[in-house]
Amino acid sequence: MQFQSNNPQSGATLIEILIASSVFIVVLILSLGAATEFSDYGKQADADAGIQLDCHRAFSRVESILRQGWTTPVISSDGTSVEVEVLGYEYDSVNETWQRIDPATWKRQYDTSTASYYFVDGDGFELPVANCLVEWQRNSTDPNSSDYYFGKLICTLSDGGVNSTMWTLSENLGTFETHENGDRKNAFEFILSGKSIEVRLHMQRDENEVPYSIRSRIQQRNFLDGQ
Template identity: 50%
Template sequence: MNPTHPRQEEGTTLLEILIATTVFVVVLGLSLALATSFSRFGSDADADSAAQFDAHRSFMRVESLLRQGWSTPVLSTSGESLEIDLLGYSYNAVTDQWDRIAPETWRREYDLALGQYHFEDSSGIPLSVVQCSIEWQRLSSDPASDDYHFGDVICTIFDSLGNSSSSTLATRIGTYQLNEAGTERLPGLFFEIQGLSIVVNLNLQRESDHVPYSVRSRVKRRNFIEDSQ
């Protein structure tokens, strides 16, 4: 008589399938959450880097114009715009833009009749003085609108003959930062006069959850005519 042995069951049970499925779903969920977190971190880092780059690039454009200043700047009441004279610009009627005459080609000459120095270009033509306005133009006039706290930085160069052209130095400059009193948001760009210097303040934070950036610099005014006398 042959002994009988219980037959081994092959395959997996329903309980094992449920456990394996649960583990798989948990691992998949954790992986997706981690990937989303890394993606969000990368996007935030890219946005912060772009904002920082925009802030410094915009500031350098404004600062470059101010360093060419030829007169005492006139500020608006809000400090969000100024006008200043510039030396060494020539109007190009073909491009409808102003060409900058390279300072290394300037020649300083003395006018005996007037008893003062002036500058000429390499052809002996006196360099003209033009007016320049730099303004932070708000995107909205409604204080209740979010666009009211953002604006474009516009530069306009013009002369007494009616020649004029404007260019945009930066777009959508603004911030969610509040002033020291915590009562209102800071402007994206504003100027101050301190002695013989122009203080430029630029604030940039395009989203409330982004890192705010602020650039502040003191630009000393120069007047080549006064310095040369």
């Protein structure tokens, strides 16, 4: 006995449904895979953007400070700190804060006895000078600790006496990058280059992230010849 189908298209329709279902499942899997990949890429892009923002913010703060330098910079042996003298800053012991004399009132004078320049304020008084230390300070002093390669950027302003104030400019600065000899790079490196300060900033908070670097020379705005 043979069975005949009343609908000769039913078999073909079933196959089409199965094929369509298979294609749908494949497309769904590919779509989910692509969505996951784009999600991971988005997270990575966000992380990179965050690192770049932190780098530029830290560099901008360092630049604004070092441009006010008055004397030849003093850089530490490991290149992680730089000290300069800055003009126009004095400590207000009454309000316990630092005040800066308006640069618009500054006037440059020449001392014939010493053959050097100096600045005075609007009333003719010589501008006060403060010591400014910009330093990348490690989170740990133990070279075997992972915190040793990360640290914060600090700025300390002092008048050479008892008055000294420290600010944190940026935190969690570090990198997993290494030099050719295998040594880890410091997050901040200061190098004296003529009358300029070369600043190198390296950032990478995770080994899987793409490292980001900034390298630039900062010219001290108030540096004068013949000092």
